[in-house]
Amino acid sequence: MKVTIDPTRCRGHALCLANAPDAFEFLDLEDRSVVREGAEQRVPLERLLAAERECPERAITVDQDA
Amino acid sequence: MPRAGHHGGPRRVSTANDVKPRHVIAFDHHAPEFRDHCPAVVARLHATGEPLGWSDAHGGYWAVYGYDAIYDAVQDPDLFSSAHSGAVPKGVPRSTYDDPLIPIDVDGPLVHEYRRVVLAWFSPGGAKAMEPRIRALATDFIDAFIERGQCDLSHELLLPLPARLILEGLAFDPERWSEWIEWIHSVVHDRTKHPDKALSATENIFGNIAVEIERRRGDLGDDLLSDILRARFDGEPFTDQQVMSYVFLLLLGGMDTTAGLTGNALVELDRNRELRQALIDDPSLLPKATEEFLRRESPSYGLYRTVTRDAVFHGQQLRAGDRAILMFPAAGLDPSAFDHPEEIDLTRTANRHMAFGLGPHRCLGSHHARVMFQVMVGEVLRRMPDYELDGPFVRFEDAGDVYAVRELPVRFTPGPRETA
Numbered sequence: 001m002k003v004t005i006d007p008t009r010c011r012g013h014a015l016c017l018a019n020a021p022d023a024f025e026f027l028d029l030e031d032r033s034v035v036r037e038g039a040e041q042r043v044p045l046e047r048l049l050a051a052e053r054e055c056p057e058r059a060i061t062v063d064q065d066a
Numbered sequence: 067m068p069r070a071g072h073h074g075g076p077r078r079v080s081t082a083n084d085v086k087p088r089h090v091i092a093f094d095h096h097a098p099e100f101r102d103h104c105p106a107v108v109a110r111l112h113a114t115g116e117p118l119g120w121s122d123a124h125g126g127y128w129a130v131y132g133y134d135a136i137y138d139a140v141q142d143p144d145l146f147s148s149a150h151s152g153a154v155p156k157g158v159p160r161s162t163y164d165d166p167l168i169p170i171d172v173d174g175p176l177v178h179e180y181r182r183v184v185l186a187w188f189s190p191g192g193a194k195a196m197e198p199r200i201r202a203l204a205t206d207f208i209d210a211f212i213e214r215g216q217c218d219l220s221h222e223l224l225l226p227l228p229a230r231l232i233l234e235g236l237a238f239d240p241e242r243w244s245e246w247i248e249w250i251h252s253v254v255h256d257r258t259k260h261p262d263k264a265l266s267a268t269e270n271i272f273g274n275i276a277v278e279i280e281r282r283r284g285d286l287g288d289d290l291l292s293d294i295l296r297a298r299f300d301g302e303p304f305t306d307q308q309v310m311s312y313v314f315l316l317l318l319g320g321m322d323t324t325a326g327l328t329g330n331a332l333v334e335l336d337r338n339r340e341l342r343q344a345l346i347d348d349p350s351l352l353p354k355a356t357e358e359f360l361r362r363e364s365p366s367y368g369l370y371r372t373v374t375r376d377a378v379f380h381g382q383q384l385r386a387g388d389r390a391i392l393m394f395p396a397a398g399l400d401p402s403a404f405d406h407p408e409e410i411d412l413t414r415t416a417n418r419h420m421a422f423g424l425g426p427h428r429c430l431g432s433h434h435a436r437v438m439f440q441v442m443v444g445e446v447l448r449r450m451p452d453y454e455l456d457g458p459f460v461r462f463e464d465a466g467d468v469y470a471v472r473e474l475p476v477r478f479t480p481g482p483r484e485t486a
């Protein structure tokens with residue numbers, strides 16, 4: 001499984017941090033989120049899918065086959 | 067299953083073959099009908115089946131209200147430009163100031179460069195750090211009326227709290243919040259019907275910001291204005307005009323919209339007692355409710371773009387120079403994107419509303435707005451859980467840019483102050 005954030009789409013809404021706080025980190029001065037190392041192993045799938053589903057910019061992809 | 071989430075991948079590109087007859091709508095976002103029946107007016111637009119329409123009001127403009135159309139417009143700033151100036155005036159009708167507000171009236175990489183100047187303040191962490199201050203302000207404002215058993219929530223909590231917070235952030239005199247609010251409200255709500263008043267308010271705002279700039283220049287501190295004055299781009303600072311435009315935008319964003327959202331939500335919580343009880347019984351539902359209120363009650367309609375070239379967009383022939391309003395709150399009411407959009411549903415998923423806009427101009431203050439909203443609504447429900455309207459609430463006369471409550475008289479069982 002692989003979680004990715006498209007850096008060209010992420011606009012810093014930070015809803016991913018609300019939905020899966022342990023999976024993401026916010027880069028203040030870049031105004032965007034990045035995936036934390038090992039998030040796929042540590043964070044329950046339902047939280048990751050919530051982050052993907054609630055992202056208004058559609059920047060997050062959870063690829064369960066990767 | 068909400069459908070807003072089912073997009074992604076390459077989007078359909080319209081070709082000339084797709085042009086439909088111009089979709090003309092009887093619509094004016096500044097009209098009393100929009101103020102008094104906003105949800106119904108928006109529902110009627112969605113019921114046309116077209117995601118945008120041409121209004122002949124105010125010299126003509128495109129109203130873009132469909133979820134997918136707004137999403138596509140925001141992704142294509144080359145076609146829907148935010149760059150405004152005297153040569154390409156902003157707004158429908160034209161706003162009372164010509165200089166581009168920074169960074170909202172700018173396109174391209176400079177948007178992020180300019181935003182970066184204040185990002186430490188406006189980041190999620192910056193907003194979290196402000197929460198104790200926001201709570202203290204809420205306690206003070208509510209203490210001032212809690213023993214009385216009645217108040218005007220708008221004037222005694224919703225307007226002053228965000229206003230004080232942004233004035234404190236700028237290190238302006240926070241005691242002058244009511245003057246600033248009056249000017250900002252005039253700029254936003256008078257500009258169509260009483261343009262002279264709005265122009266005079268604009269002059270007051272720029273004049274007062276200019277005084278603050280002079281005062282601050284030799285004595286920079288740890289505040290937003292100092293950060294803006296310190297900023298350099300290729301070694302050059304902002305011009306004074308740019309500094310004023312930046313500060314003006316921070317005041318506009320800081321003073322009107324969060325109060326508007328919160329007022330709209332408290333009106334809904336007066337109507338919907340079941341929802342209110344659910345939030346009183348379980349305050350942990352408030353973050354979820356916040357996203358629903360943002361989707362359904364966002365006040366921020368007046369975001370404008372200018373079309374840069376002839377193009378076909380969602381079946382409509384756009385012309386270079388056409389003005390467009392991107393009605394972000396209308397996207398949250400689009401039944402093609404949200405099931406039962408008129409309902410506040412705390413179990414809703416894929417709530418990809420656009421209350422804070424999307425794309426490079428995503429609302430800079432969104433993280434602060436969420437914290438302020440949750441603190442204000444949470445404290446009202448905790449300290450005056452039985453509040454009810456005490457006479458009719460009053461909206462601002464012109465809701466075209468910000469759909470908000472001006473007067474919100476309520477009564478409630480009096481309670482004790484929480485500070486001495």
